[in-house]
Amino acid sequence: MTSAKAYKDAALAAQLSDRVYRPSEDSDPSFTAEVEKIGGTAAHLCFQCGTCTGSCPSATRSSYRIRTFMRRANLGMKEVSLTDPDLWLCTTCYTCSDRCPRDLIPTDVIFAMRNMAAKRGIVPKNFLATVNFIYNTGHAVPNNDANRAARIKLGLEAEPETTCKYPEYLPAIRKILEAYGTKQLADKVLEGGQ
Ligand code: SF4
Numbered sequence: 001m002t003s004a005k006a007y008k009d010a011a012l013a014a015q016l017s018d019r020v021y022r023p024s025e026d027s028d029p030s031f032t033a034e035v036e037k038i039g040g041t042a043a044h045l046c047f048q049c050g051t052c053t054g055s056c057p058s059a060t061r062s063s064y065r066i067r068t069f070m071r072r073a074n075l076g077m078k079e080v081s082l083t084d085p086d087l088w089l090c091t092t093c094y095t096c097s098d099r100c101p102r103d104l105i106p107t108d109v110i111f112a113m114r115n116m117a118a119k120r121g122i123v124p125k126n127f128l129a130t131v132n133f134i135y136n137t138g139h140a141v142p143n144n145d146a147n148r149a150a151r152i153k154l155g156l157e158a159e160p161e162t163t164c165k166y167p168e169y170l171p172a173i174r175k176i177l178e179a180y181g182t183k184q185l186a187d188k189v190l191e192g193g194q
């Protein structure tokens with residue numbers, strides 16, 4: 001004979017009997033569509049298996065959980081996603097994307113959210129400092145004397161076949177960073193101390 005489960009705590013019992021999904025104020029259905037459009041991956045197919053987080057090198061060293069961001073994408077949780085500092089802890093290694101059993105690309109969900117956050121001017125300063133390195137040298141990690149010496153020791157030219165050797169291509173890189181407002185954002189945030 002079966003009997004209904006009963007909970008001594010009436011408030012808990014009422015809470016557990018509620019089977020209706022109630023979106024929070026931070027729930028914007030258009031967010032899911034926007035993330036999918038920018039990221040180019042069907043994030044709504046995520047079934048929360050956790051393979052992505054289990055594969056993520058950042059997850060073992062931080063509070064960042066890619067599965068959480070996938071869930072937020074599907075619940076339309078725009079504000080918390082775009083303002084969470086953990087959004088910037090993905091290394092973009094694509095391991096999660098290699099292993100997702102639904103063939104999703106969680107990395108590109110993160111890129112989509114980062115793009116949306118950047119449009120609001122929400123970008124960590126160290127990322128914007130990297131923008132300036134690229135603007136000034138064409139490289140996120142510019143060449144330096146130690147690298148040059150190591151390259152020569154290996155029988156290579158001191159400068160690689162990039163803007164290091166062909167600085168005449170730097171203006172084109174600068175044009176791209178300016179066209180998308182990336183350089184202006186870096187200057188504004190870094191100088192303004194936001
Ligand atoms: Fe979702 Fe894929 Fe991550 Fe599984 S591995 S939780 S399906 S994104």
Ligand code: SF4
Nearest residue numbers: 056090091093094096
């Ligand atoms: Fe983690 Fe980002 Fe690498 Fe995916 S791409 S495994 S989220 S660090």
